Amino acid sequence: MAELIDPTVRLRASFLAAVREFAEDRDYPTPWFVHDIEPPALTDPAAFAGYVARLLGERDEANRRAEWFVPMTTLWWAEADRMLGRVAVRHRLTAALEKEGGHIGYDVRPSARRRGHATAMLAAALPIARSLGIAQALLTCSETNTASRRVIEANGGRFIDAVGTKRRYWVPTS
Numbered sequence: 262m263a264e265l266i267d268p269t270v271r272l273r274a275s276f277l278a279a280v281r282e283f284a285e286d287r288d289y290p291t292p293w294f295v296h297d298i299e300p301p302a303l304t305d306p307a308a309f310a311g312y313v314a315r316l317l318g319e320r321d322e323a324n325r326r327a328e329w330f331v332p333m334t335t336l337w338w339a340e341a342d343r344m345l346g347r348v349a350v351r352h353r354l355t356a357a358l359e360k361e362g363g364h365i366g367y368d369v370r371p372s373a374r375r376r377g378h379a380t381a382m383l384a385a386a387l388p389i390a391r392s393l394g395i396a397q398a399l400l401t402c403s404e405t406n407t408a409s410r411r412v413i414e415a416n417g418g419r420f421i422d423a424v425g426t427k428r429r430y431w432v433p434t435s
């Protein structure tokens with residue numbers, strides 16, 4: 262059974278295979294997190310360990326990389342040694358995240374899609390948001406992203422509005 266786990270070097274091979282799938286995916290734009298990986302981490306195990314350490318460190322206020330960057334808990338959705346997806350819970354909103362991005366972002370690798378993983382992964386992430394003091398999580402998705410819209414609505418998302426090309430929802434965390 263798949264579960265949320267902390268990013269780990271143990272899943273390096275599977276994570277890198279997933280990144281290649283995301284980069285080759287023609288159905289969706291390449292997710293932000295793929296662009297956010299330091300290029301050496303894609304080939305060098307020591308650099309990959311540094312990347313994983315950075316992800317874990319980003320949960321702390323002290324490690325904010327810039328004024329605009331809020332602390333963020335990144336978790337991987339994994340089954341045994343296979344990395345299936347990732348989710349990021351941003352600990353608070355900024356004006357930019359209120360418009361686009363919200364509290365929680367998620368991605369499922371192309372070869373694992375349409376099996377309920379995103380729906381289950383968001384359900385598993387909501388208690389984590391709750392533990393961070395988020396009573397209701399803001400979720401956003403593109404008007405055209407039917408799958409993400411269904412994921413949000415299946416998790417109790419209440420439609421707020423559509424701003425530009427984005428739909429916004431409040432999702433209760435308990």
Ligand SMILES: CC(C)(COP(=O)(O)OP(=O)(O)OC[C@H]1O[C@@H](n2cnc3c(N)ncnc32)[C@H](O)[C@@H]1OP(=O)(O)O)[C@@H](O)C(=O)NCCC(=O)NCCS
Binds near residue numbers: 370411
């Ligand atoms: C959006 C995404 C996370 C969905 O992941 P997933 O694991 O395939 O989602 P699920 O299997 O939980 O499916 C959720 C629902 O969407 C539907 N769905 C999935 N892919 C779909 C598609 N391409 N077109 C239409 N509906 C789709 C499923 O049938 C399911 O509907 P149901 O609940 O009525 O049965 C995944 O496609 C992805 O990572 N896309 C790229 C990144 C992205 O868009 N992230 C979200 C940003 S807001």
